Structure formats: structure tokens, C-alpha cells
Amino acid sequence: MRLSTGQVFDRGITSMQDVQGQVSRTQEQISTQRRVLTPADDPVAATHILKVNEELSQAEQYQKNLVVFNNRSKLEEVTISNVANTMQRIRELTLQAGNGSMSAADRRLLAGEIRERIEQVANLMNTRDAANEYLFSGFQGGQKPFVKDGSGNYVYLGDEGRRYLQVASETALAVSDSGKELFVDIPSSNRTFYTEASPVNTAQPAASIARVGVLDQATFDAFYPEDAVIEFRPLTESTPPGLTNFTVRNRSDNQIIGGLQNVTYASGQDIIFQGIKLRINGAPAVGDAFFVQSSDKQGMLTTMEELSLNLETLTDVPADRATLETVLNTSLVNLDNVITRLSEFQGSLGARLSTAESVESLHEDFTLVSQKALSDLQDLDYGEAISRLSMQTMVLEAAQQSFSKIATLSLFNFLR
Amino acid sequence: MAGSDLLNLAVAGMNAQRSILGTIGHNISNANTEGYSRQQVVLETPPPQFSGGGYFGTGVTQQTIRRLANDYVSSQLRTDNAIFNEMDTYLGKMESVDNLLADARTGMAPGMQQFFSALQTAANDPSSLPARQLVISQGNSLVDRFHNLDQRLRAFNMEVNKQVTSLAARVTALAKSIAEMNQEVTAAVGAGQGNMPNDLLDKRDKLLKELSGYIGIQTVGQDDGSVNVLISKGQALVVGKSYNPLLTKASADNPDRLDVGLPAGVDGLQDASDNLSGGQLGGYLTFRNEVLRDAQNTLGRLALGMADGINQQHALGMDLEGRLGGLFFSDINDSIATKGRVVLDSSNLPPNDRSLNVSITDTSLLTTSDYDLDFTGPANDLYVLRRRSDNEIVSQGVISTMFPSTISVDGFTINLVAGSFQAGDHFMIQPVHRGAVNMEMAINRNQSLALAAPLRTLSSTQNRGSGALELNTVEDVSTQAFAAQSGALSPPLLIRFNSATSYDILDNSDPKAPVALIPPRTERTFLPGVENDIFSSDSGILEVRSEGALAGALNAGANNGYPAETFTISRVDTLSGSVVTQTVNTALNASARTVADQLNAVTGLSANAYTRMKVGNIVDGGSLSLELNGQLVTGLSVLALASNINNTALLTNAGIRASTDGTTLTITSEKGDDLSLIVGGGVGDSVDVTDMTGAATTVSGGSIVTEGGVLEVEMLSGMTFTSTGAGLFTSGPLPLSVFMGYTLKLNGLPQAGDTFLVDYNSRGSADNRNALMLNALQNVQQLDGKGSTYINAYSQLVENIGTRSSQIKINHEASKGLLEQSQETRDSLSGVNLDEEAAKLLEHEMAYNASAQVVTMARSLFDTLLRVVGA
Numbered sequence A: 001m002r003l004s005t006g007q008v009f010d011r012g013i014t015s016m017q018d019v020q021g022q023v024s025r026t027q028e029q030i031s032t033q034r035r036v037l038t039p040a041d042d043p044v045a046a047t048h049i050l051k052v053n054e055e056l057s058q059a060e061q062y063q064k065n066l067v068v069f070n071n072r073s074k075l076e077e078v079t080i081s082n083v084a085n086t087m088q089r090i091r092e093l094t095l096q097a098g099n100g101s102m103s104a105a106d107r108r109l110l111a112g113e114i115r116e117r118i119e120q121v122a123n124l125m126n127t128r129d130a131a132n133e134y135l136f137s138g139f140q141g142g143q144k145p146f147v148k149d150g151s152g153n154y155v156y157l158g159d160e161g162r163r164y165l166q167v168a169s170e171t172a173l174a175v176s177d178s179g180k181e182l183f184v185d186i187p188s189s190n191r192t193f194y195t196e197a198s199p200v201n202t203a204q205p206a207a208s209i210a211r212v213g214v215l216d217q218a219t220f221d222a223f224y225p226e227d228a229v230i231e232f233r234p235l236t237e238s239t240p241p242g243l244t245n246f247t248v249r250n251r252s253d254n255q256i257i258g259g260l261q262n263v264t265y266a267s268g269q270d271i272i273f274q275g276i277k278l279r280i281n282g283a284p285a286v287g288d289a290f291f292v293q294s295s296d297k298q299g300m301l302t303t304m305e306e307l308s309l310n311l312e313t314l315t316d317v318p319a320d321r322a323t324l325e326t327v328l329n330t331s332l333v334n335l336d337n338v339i340t341r342l343s344e345f346q347g348s349l350g351a352r353l354s355t356a357e358s359v360e361s362l363h364e365d366f367t368l369v370s371q372k373a374l375s376d377l378q379d380l381d382y383g384e385a386i387s388r389l390s391m392q393t394m395v396l397e398a399a400q401q402s403f404s405k406i407a408t409l410s411l412f413n414f415l416r
Numbered sequence B: 001m002a003g004s005d006l007l008n009l010a011v012a013g014m015n016a017q018r019s020i021l022g023t024i025g026h027n028i029s030n031a032n033t034e035g036y037s038r039q040q041v042v043l044e045t046p047p048p049q050f051s052g053g054g055y056f057g058t059g060v061t062q063q064t065i066r067r068l069a070n071d072y073v074s075s076q077l078r079t080d081n082a083i084f085n086e087m088d089t090y091l092g093k094m095e096s097v098d099n100l101l102a103d104a105r106t107g108m109a110p111g112m113q114q115f116f117s118a119l120q121t122a123a124n125d126p127s128s129l130p131a132r133q134l135v136i137s138q139g140n141s142l143v144d145r146f147h148n149l150d151q152r153l154r155a156f157n158m159e160v161n162k163q164v165t166s167l168a169a170r171v172t173a174l175a176k177s178i179a180e181m182n183q184e185v186t187a188a189v190g191a192g193q194g195n196m197p198n199d200l201l202d203k204r205d206k207l208l209k210e211l212s213g214y215i216g217i218q219t220v221g222q223d224d225g226s227v228n229v230l231i232s233k234g235q236a237l238v239v240g241k242s243y244n245p246l247l248t249k250a251s252a253d254n255p256d257r258l259d260v261g262l263p264a265g266v267d268g269l270q271d272a273s274d275n276l277s278g279g280q281l282g283g284y285l286t287f288r289n290e291v292l293r294d295a296q297n298t299l300g301r302l303a304l305g306m307a308d309g310i311n312q313q314h315a316l317g318m319d320l321e322g323r324l325g326g327l328f329f330s331d332i333n334d335s336i337a338t339k340g341r342v343v344l345d346s347s348n349l350p351p352n353d354r355s356l357n358v359s360i361t362d363t364s365l366l367t368t369s370d371y372d373l374d375f376t377g378p379a380n381d382l383y384v385l386r387r388r389s390d391n392e393i394v395s396q397g398v399i400s401t402m403f404p405s406t407i408s409v410d411g412f413t414i415n416l417v418a419g420s421f422q423a424g425d426h427f428m429i430q431p432v433h434r435g436a437v438n439m440e441m442a443i444n445r446n447q448s449l450a451l452a453a454p455l456r457t458l459s460s461t462q463n464r465g466s467g468a469l470e471l472n473t474v475e476d477v478s479t480q481a482f483a484a485q486s487g488a489l490s491p492p493l494l495i496r497f498n499s500a501t502s503y504d505i506l507d508n509s510d511p512k513a514p515v516a517l518i519p520p521r522t523e524r525t526f527l528p529g530v531e532n533d534i535f536s537s538d539s540g541i542l543e544v545r546s547e548g549a550l551a552g553a554l555n556a557g558a559n560n561g562y563p564a565e566t567f568t569i570s571r572v573d574t575l576s577g578s579v580v581t582q583t584v585n586t587a588l589n590a591s592a593r594t595v596a597d598q599l600n601a602v603t604g605l606s607a608n609a610y611t612r613m614k615v616g617n618i619v620d621g622g623s624l625s626l627e628l629n630g631q632l633v634t635g636l637s638v639l640a641l642a643s644n645i646n647n648t649a650l651l652t653n654a655g656i657r658a659s660t661d662g663t664t665l666t667i668t669s670e671k672g673d674d675l676s677l678i679v680g681g682g683v684g685d686s687v688d689v690t691d692m693t694g695a696a697t698t699v700s701g702g703s704i705v706t707e708g709g710v711l712e713v714e715m716l717s718g719m720t721f722t723s724t725g726a727g728l729f730t731s732g733p734l735p736l737s738v739f740m741g742y743t744l745k746l747n748g749l750p751q752a753g754d755t756f757l758v759d760y761n762s763r764g765s766a767d768n769r770n771a772l773m774l775n776a777l778q779n780v781q782q783l784d785g786k787g788s789t790y791i792n793a794y795s796q797l798v799e800n801i802g803t804r805s806s807q808i809k810i811n812h813e814a815s816k817g818l819l820e821q822s823q824e825t826r827d828s829l830s831g832v833n834l835d836e837e838a839a840k841l842l843e844h845e846m847a848y849n850a851s852a853q854v855v856t857m858a859r860s861l862f863d864t865l866l867r868v869v870g871a
Helices: A005-032 A043-097 A105-127 A179-182 A217-223 A302-311 A320-379 A382-407 B001-029 B072-101 B108-124 B131-192 B198-214 B279-315 B335-340 B591-601 B638-646 B649-653 B769-779 B790-830 B834-870
Strands: A146-148 A154-156 A164-168 A171-176 A187-197 A208-214 A227-234 A245-250 A270-273 A276-282 A289-297 B039-044 B060-068 B219-222 B225-229 B237-238 B246-251 B255-263 B268-271 B343-345 B357-359 B371-375 B384-386 B392-398 B407-411 B414-417 B426-429 B453-461 B469-474 B493-500 B501-507 B516-525 B532-534 B542-545 B555-558 B566-574 B580-586 B605-619 B624-629 B631-633 B655-660 B664-670 B675-680 B686-690 B697-701 B704-706 B711-717 B720-723 B743-745 B757-761
Touching: A005 A382, A005 B790, A043 A105, A043 A164, A043 A302, A043 A320, A043 B108, A043 B790, A105 A302, A146 B834, A154 A179, A154 A302, A164 B108, A164 B769, A171 A320, A179 A302, A179 A320, A187 A208, A187 A217, A187 A320, A208 B516, A227 B743, A245 B407, A276 A289, A302 A320, A320 B542, A382 B414, B001 B039, B001 B060, B001 B834, B072 B131, B072 B198, B072 B219, B072 B279, B072 B790, B108 B131, B108 B279, B108 B769, B108 B790, B131 B198, B131 B225, B131 B237, B131 B255, B131 B279, B198 B219, B198 B225, B198 B279, B237 B255, B246 B268, B279 B769, B279 B790, B335 B357, B343 B357, B384 B407, B392 B407, B469 B757, B516 B605, B580 B664, B591 B605, B591 B711, B605 B638, B605 B675, B638 B649, B638 B655, B638 B664, B675 B686, B675 B697, B697 B704, B711 B720, B769 B790
Parallel strands: none
Antiparallel strands: A146 A154, A164 A171, A187 A289, A208 A276, A227 A245, A227 A289, A270 A276, B039 B060, B219 B225, B225 B237, B246 B255, B255 B268, B343 B426, B357 B414, B371 B384, B371 B426, B384 B392, B407 B414, B453 B757, B469 B743, B493 B501, B493 B757, B501 B516, B532 B743, B542 B711, B555 B704, B566 B580, B566 B720, B605 B664, B605 B686, B605 B711, B624 B631, B624 B675, B655 B664, B675 B704, B686 B697
């Protein structure tokens, strides 16, 4: 084939440029450590890389979530186990109180310790987490869950909300337990009751209702599971008219209980019906209502308070001694129920923590595998790249040398 | 033979060789001139002369100077040059887009990941203000990424427009030069008496080649030496010595886009931008048509999908201050966005009064295509809506004469608001094009981030069973339930179990006296041990109640007295879209329970039945006895009767129970069985029975009465329910909505008397349920007909662009090879080889010397002759 002089030069230049392009690409691969520089280099791998990167970043986030989970759950675990230890101590004190040789004065000493323990447990139950949120108040993180009402009884102000953390794409682990479940809804050996003010009461400041206790268990057992409503009636209904008065009814069928209709109200008076005693304090408005909720559950703080109250007040007369025995027996059963409940939750916490552990190791394995996959997809094989580079530079040198040789060949050199 | 002949012969030879040497010199000087074709002198032997003994040769003459070029090769070279330049330009642009999308700094993927990570962090600690602030910052940076990417793509478009304009000008200038060259060539061919002006031809070929680098051309040579140049599909750019300018103009239906074409009419142009190919211009246009629009639309759709998905979920939550969640990103259907989705064609006939907009209805159905809405005529209200991606007609018909008129397809709705739409009107509809640029953050206070769910459920401490109530989903916060402004649920609910298998849902606004909901939810059936759904997620769910003349009325006799009834139920089949009608026939005296079972067998219906009878004023004349559904119940007070009924296993097992307030006995069949009461004894014995219609009847001894139950039937959206009437149902029962906007789930084994509350989640600062739902959007297939997650949709774009650019890369290599090959073919034929010229130089120098030698010899012959004559 005929070659023009221009062609000889063009060919030389083009082939050198091609090889230079290859060298520069290999060099870029080596300096970025990546095989796929742009999606066009390997569109399928590029899409995979995006996907694997997303999965990796999710796994990384899940691992961060697990750290949060572990911190919070361990705090909960420690708190519950502290509460459980204290309860064990109170149980010991209860057993001690049953000792026949104890005098009323001795028991008052025990009651003193129990009072202190109550404060200690209440503080534990109001523990806050690292974010300054109450651990056991459900969704109402800013609400102190266990506070004393106007009558000095502890009431629960949180809710039953339970927070979950996403620790894997399909796994969410509970990271909180409500104080209600843990410390309040505990089976009681005797049927008992708790009191509530209606949330729509209008009196300002609100009047409060306080439980005193079950006076006559048999009568109350017959009433159970009925609830009672104490409703403040219009002033016109009282005798004589114009006085604050209330009526007590069954909640289910509105029957009036024990003739307590339009009873004249005095703040702090004992209200006794169906074997139970309670008090209302303050100045309720007409239409305000208070509920007596019979229940077979009793909060642990209530159990302890009842116990300490009885230890303080019961004397050494035989009748009181008999009452004491009953009280101690029911308290022991209730305390055992508390301890059982706490250990149930310790168990479930342990289970969650171990799930978290296995999820964590899954994430670690996954991360390892994905990083390997990512590396296979995008990382450069250095050995191959470097030998390719030396090959290409060799070709480039050869092209340059041969070009300079060929370019100087000309017949005119001989026409002198 | 004369001596002068010899001399002439020699001079002719010398002349010929000298002109050859001259041409060689010309070749050598132009060895490096671009576009130069080597030239060759063509010699010819003139006709011989007869002179007795034969024909004598008369020397040599120069026939012409030949240019070594081949039209076919040149034209192939131009074609290959056009393709190569197109690919080269296209590839260059593709690589920039490619890098832009996949780059960690500019691409969307890391932005989306960081946004969802921030949401997770906030979910871990929902009341933490810094964690909330991080979500807002990452939201802002996500929006910025959308804007930047869209901005870059828009900048590409502007660059394309700029390049197209300057290339069109360059093409026009070249066309002008070629036309001028044509004129010169034609003149030279005439003057040269048929000899070709070789160097002019080279110059013109060079211009043609340059032109082919800008735009694909076809050339047609003419007899007079001129050449015509055609572009696109045979449109003439140059004809002889005249030319047409290549013009650009903003597109009538899209101001962002430049049309390119040859002049048509008065300052108009015939848009050829979809047909032009080849050259840099072709490269830019292909890039614009195939890549840029698609990339912007895909990005826009992703932005719309994310904004809509996050907004919808965010609206269902509750913020740190107890308010319902508002917008997170700006409303995808705000008035600026909806108007921006329509481009009015500037060539639509006046008056310029058409007002229309496009709202997005379902982001999962959106495509990445643009649409053309044409009023095709002949009547003014006939329209055709065409999808550009596949040129399918997606909707056509007649717009309603009553504005606003709507056209809904592919996840969006075109609202024709007002104006004189007329035949010939054209609108470009771009539902997703501006999605990315319109995306903005709507939320700016971290307290307004709705990470909590707006509702909480509570179980009463006194519950004896193990039932657990949970919020299942929040569907819609625009319902009555969330209408109260003060962060309260209206009404709060009390769920009370009447037995282990039946519950009422009551309005707990006043906890001391909960009242029935409207419509009432009474004696709902509970299935113990499985998950029971309360309320429907179907926003169009309706309920009809049995309010016929006989429903719940007391009937004298052993039957409830309900006549046979036929119900007609229609529903829209989800697959075919057709209306399916079904009838249900009830038997004479069928109990409400039986009818409910029949209705529950119908797809989309859910029926609940119960029966309630009140018995009071028990008068015992001495021999009163009562038998309920075949069971003798003893006792003469309501208290004793209630207790006896509740202790009769055959009755309680059938779901029949009793309660009393001391004066009245209430008997309930929670399943809707008939309640049949036989009053034994004589005339002096009687009870008063009040049925569910409220009518009271005194039943004396020795008679039997039966009361049938009532029904509530819920039907899914789009269903209708009618009856032949006069029995349980009226003929056209009034459907009432029972959609609450949220659903609950109730598990476990509750017992009679157990209660649960549903209330607003006031102070729920530690709640992260909505944050978890927002997070879940990351892995939910939300786009492309619910086939792609957000990140998938994006990686598809990256893959598409990547695949296309790798394909272009291959094509680019191929076109480069072809160009090199045809360049070689051309150079091989037309290029100057200096060695060759050197050799020829020697050859022709020798020939010249030889001819000169002949002159010398002719002179010596002449001298010899003169000497002989002179002597």
C-alpha cells in the first residue's frame, strides 16, 4: 500500500497518543485505588456499588443504634437490679418484723428503715437516662413518673408507651419498659383498689382523692370487681341546700352505694363504703368525679407504704398482733410478686440484650462480607495494574523510539 | 525529416519534463498542507505524421494536470468525520454527567443515606434537640444536593444551547464559503476549458470536511463543478452558489430548548433538531434529547417521591410541642409547582387566556416522561394526551364544558381551570421536570419535627385479662378525630369488654359517663388470642345499619317475624374495574346472626349483630315462670334473674348474658341470636319487655315473645348496599362513614370488665413511633409503580447513564477507527510521499537532461549541414 509522508507521521502520533491515554488511565486507577472510575467503566458494578454502600451505611447506622440500645438497656438493667436488691432487703425486714419477740418500738425502727428504702426505690424508679429523660415514664419522657399526690401516696403519671429502636431492617427492639407494667401492675394477694380523679374535673386548684386502704376484705371482695364513682352533685341537692355534696354509685349500673347520696362534703373526711376507706382533699367543683377502681393488682410503693404504716401504728395488743400477722403475710406475698415481676423483666431485658448481641454480630459479618464485595467490585488489583502500567510504558517507549527512527528516514538525505 | 522537427521534438520533451518537475515541486511544497491532493502531469503523445516511410512521432504534449483524489473516498471521509465528531462530543458530555451522578460529593446517594441516618439518630433519642436539628440540617443538605444536581444539569442544557447557537453560526459561515467556492470553481472550469482547478477543489473539499465535523452532510456533485450540500433529511444547505443559513430559536412549547433548522416562512424556522445527526451539533442534540431531559426528569421524580412520601408520613406524626406534624418539605402541589408543570405553547391562537395546572396525585405512578396535550379538533373540546417516552396516547376524549375539567393519568391530574381551549392548542405537560428545583424544606424549627405518633393507648390497671391494645396505624389526621386544635383526640375512646368475646367502643369525653359513638360501636365481636383490628384503614369505608321497621322489634310468637329480604351489594372489581353486583337472600325469620354470617361471606362486607332486651316490672301473681331461649331461669327479682342467666352455661356459651341496675334486667345476645321469652303462669303474672326500638310491651303469663337482633354492615369504599326493605333494613339505608383516621389492634385474652383507653399522646416527648415509620420509607418501594426504593430509583438513573456512556464509548472507539481508516485511504491516495517525489525528481531531471541532449545533437546536425553547404 502507498503511504504518504503525512500518514507516517500521523500514524506515529496517533499510536503514541493512544498508549499515553492508556498509561494515564492506569495511573489514575492506581492513584485512586479504584478499578471503576466512572459508572461508564462498568455500569452494573457501579449500581452494585451504590447499593452496597447504602447497605453498609445502614448497617453502620444500625450498629450505632445498637450502642444506644445497649447503653439504655444496661442502665435499665442496673436500675431494676438495684430495685430488686432493695426489695430483698425489705423482704428480710418484713420477716424480721414477724419475729414474736419484736416490740412495737422495735417495729417502728424497722418501719423507719422501710421508709428510707421507699425513698431510695422511688428515686431509682425516677431514674433518668443520658438524654435526661425518665427511664420508666413511657412516652412522657419529660414527666417524672412516680410522684406523691396530695395525700402523700405515690402515683404513676407516665403512660404505657414503649420505645423501639430499629437495629436491623426488619428488627426493632424495645428499649424501654413502662413503670406501670414494672412497678404498678403487680398481682396483689388481696383484692384492693386505687383511686383516680377524673381528668376533666374543673376545680381549681384540683381536689385530690387519696386511698387509705381496705378495712374489711370480705365486704370488699363481695363488691369486687365493681368500681365506684364519687360524683359531686349540684348544691341544690344537699340538705340543707347550698352545701357541697357528693353521691357514690356503682360504675357499671349507677346504683347508689350504701345510701351515700348527696352526702355533705368536708375536705379530708373519711369516706367509707364497701369495706374501703378513702379521703378527698380540697374543694371539688360541682360535676367533678373521682373513681374508685377495684383491682387485683397493687403498686409496689403502695405495698411498702402500707407495710410501714402498719408497722408504725400497730401496737402490741393481741388484736393488733393478729392484724399484724395478716398484714405481714399479705405483704410477703406481695413483695414476692414484686420480686418475681422484677426478675421477669430482668429476664426479658437479658433476652433483648442477647438478641442485640446476635444482631450486632450479624451486622459485623454483613459489613465484612459487603466490604469484601465492595472491594471486589471497585478496588484495583494492584499487581495486575502495575504490570499493566509497565507493559504500557514499555510500549510507549518503543513507539517513541521507532517513531524517531522512521521520521528521520528520507530519500532527500541522500540527494546531496 | 527536418532538423527543426528534431529541435521541436526536444523542446516539447524539455517543456513536458519541466512542467512535471514544477508539479513535483508543487507537491513537495504542499506536502504538509491540510487537504492538499497530490497532482500529476498527464503527458500524451501527439498524433504522428505520415511521411512516406511511415508515421513519425511528433514528440510529447501535456494533456492536463491530474489531481489524485476520489469523490467516493472524500465523501466517506466526511461521513466518518461527522459520526466521529458526534460521538466525541456526546461522549465528552456523557462523561461529565456520569461523574456528576456517581460522585460522592455531588450525587444523591450519600445525601439520602445521611438524611435517613440522621432520622435514625433522632429516633434513638426523640426529645434531643441536637438530634432533631441534625435531621433538619441533613434535610437541607439533601435539598441542596437536589438543587445542585438539577442546577448542573440545567447548566449542561444552557451549555448545549450556547454551543448549538455558535455551531449553527459556524455552519452558516461555512455554507456561505462553500457557495462562494462553488462560484469560483464553476468560473475556473469554464475558463480552463474543461481543466479542473485542482487547488480550488482541494480548498472546497477542506471546507466540506470541516463542515462535516459540525453537522452530518450529504453532497451531490454537479456537472458545472459545483457541489450541493444537504443536511438532515435532504434539506438543502448549499445549492450551487446560494446557501441557506442554519438558524436557532427558542422552542414554542419549551423556552429551555432551542430549535435548530433552516428558514421557513417569515422569520420562522423548520425545526430539524430531532432529525439532525452527525457532527458536533448532532452530538449536542442527541445528548440533549436522549440524556439531559431524562436525567432531569428522573431526578425530579425522585425529589417529588421523597418529598411526598416524607411529607405524608410526617403529617401523621406529632411534634415535640404536641401538635400534629405539618409539612416537612414544601407541598409538592403548591400553586407555583402545579402551574410550572404546564408550558403554554407560544403559537397557541389568541386570546391568551387558558389557565391550567397539573397536580400530582400518586408519586408511585409517575413516569419520567413529558406529555403533549393537544386539542386536535375539529371540535374545540376534543383532546389527545400523548406520552413522549413511547409516543402512546394515554388519554383522549372530550373535556367537560363545565370548568374545572380534569384529565387524570399516570399519577397526575391536569386541571383545566378556565379559558377558551380551542382546536390547535398545544400544551407541554412536564409533571416531574421541575421536581428537584421546586423541592424546598418547609420545616425549620427542630421542635416541629413530628417524631411521635399522635395517639397513645392505655390499659386499665384493674384489667384482669391479658388483653393489650396498641395503635396500629395513623391513616389520616384530617378526620374528625383530630379536628380539635388543642392537641386532643375528639373523642377520646374507651373500649370496654362486656365479655371475653364482646366489647363496646365508647366516647370517653366524660370519663364518669362514657357515651355511645356516632354511629354506635356496640357489642363488637372479639376473637380471643388473635390480633383483632379495630377500625378500618379504608378512608371510604361506610356503614349501613338495620333500621327497618321490624329491626329489633318484639314479635308475639316463637319467631322474630323478620320477612325474607333481598340485599343487593355492588362493588368495583379492583382488577377489571367493572362493577360486580351480588345479591343475598335471607330466609323468613332468619336471626340477625344468620344474616350477619351470610353478609360476612360477601367480599368487602363485614357485619356485626347483637340483640338486646330489657325486662322489668316483674309481677308475680303466684305462678310466674320465665324461660329464655328454652332455658328455665328462676328468680323473681331482676338481680336473681341476672345472676341465674349468667350462671346458665347453655346461655352464656351461646353469648347470652344479663346485667341489671336493680330495676331493669338487660339481656344481650352478643352474636345477634333471637331472644325468645316464654312467660309461664296465668293472667296475674306478667313482665314488661322493652325491645330495641324502645317500645315496651307487657307480656302476661302463658304467652311467648321473640325479639330479633340488629345489624351493622361495614362496606369498603365504592360499595353500595340496598335492600328490598320492610324487614331488617329500609330499602335505601343511609351509609355513614366510620373512618376514624387511625386503626388499632387488640391482642390477648381480655376479660369482661377490662377497659382500654385511646387518647391524644400529650407530652409524648419520648415517643419515636413516627420517626421509625419515616425511617422505614428508606426501604419501602415507593416509586415506579411501587417497584423501586428511593435509592433504587437513583441507582437506576446512574446505571442508565453509565450503560449509555459505556455504549457511547464503544461507538466512539469504532467511529474513531473508521475515521482513521478512511483518512488513511484518502491519504494513501492523495497524500504526498516525499521519497516518491524525490525519486520522480531524479527521474524527470534525467529525462530533461536527455531532451536537452537531443537539442545539442540537433544543433550539431544543423552545424554539420551548414558546413557541408558552405564548403
